Amino acid sequence: MTTAYEKAQLAGQNAVRTAILDAAIRLLADEGPAALTVRRISGDVGCSTKVIYTMFGGKDGLVEALWREGFARFGRALAAAPRGDDPVKHLAALGRAYRAYALAEPNYYRIMFEAAVPGFRPGPEAYAESRETLAILVGVVEECVKAGVFTEGEPAAIADTFWMAAHGAVSLELAGIFGPEEGERRFHMLTTALVRAYGTQSRPGPAEPDQERNRQ
Incomplete structure (x- = not known):
């Protein structure tokens, strides 16, 4: 065989x-x-x-290779998120891509963000690569600030807030606290709340997931 x-x-x-x-x-x-x-x-x-x-x-190098592979796949998923003229819609699309990746690749996601292998710490180069993957999120937040739809602030810090919120929601869903439909709805609620919290003026939040899919 x-x-x-x-x-x-x-x-x-x-x-x-x-x-x-x-x-x-x-x-x-x-x-x-x-x-x-x-x-x-x-x-x-x-x-x-x-x-x-x-x-x-050895084993440590292999686990780091898994870490890097996870972020490479994650980066491709974020890069494939629909773009448009509205940076808030792009931000919402990145959120949906984040959630979709985590649900499709839960084992890689856990290596990347949930210390699935006790004692593993990525080397400086691998860690820098992982942060670079999230640069697309920082870039879109910068666009939101420049467009005047977000308050002035440090884009990297705002992006980290969105990342922290997305990670928390996804982790609860992966743990089985929420089913797929409820998880999607809660994720949308969270994204909308953050957009409004950072917004400079009253504006509708990102479209509901079903509405957005119908437009694509």
Whole structure:
């Protein structure tokens, strides 16, 4: 029987890396962080432990690779959010993309934001990359300030407030506190409340999710 490693070898190094990360994220999801060992991952993939040590340097390097992969996927999800002339609508679209990513990739999300692997700390370069992923949010907040729809303030600090709120709402939904429909509704309520809190004048909040989908 052909192993995942043997199949990936035919496609090149990137495919081997993906196969190893896929095995690691599955183990983390199914059995928790204790199962995330080089020996266990190599056994699941069908390669030697040397392959993983050569490619990632060991378990810490592998977990950091999962962290980076999560943020790479997250960045693509945010970049794909619909843009338009209204920065508030773009901000709302980023919020929906944030929530959708977290629900679609909960295991990566937990590595990124919820310390799913105890003791892991990303290196300076990986951490800088993660913050860069959120730069799109800061940029849209800057547009809101320049357009006069948000009060004057430090865009990075305002963006962090939106991020903190989104993370809290998504974490509750991932924990099963809210179902999908209620989670979506509550997320929209939270986004609307923040937009109004930072707004310089009375204006309607972002469109309801169903209304926004109908326009796309």
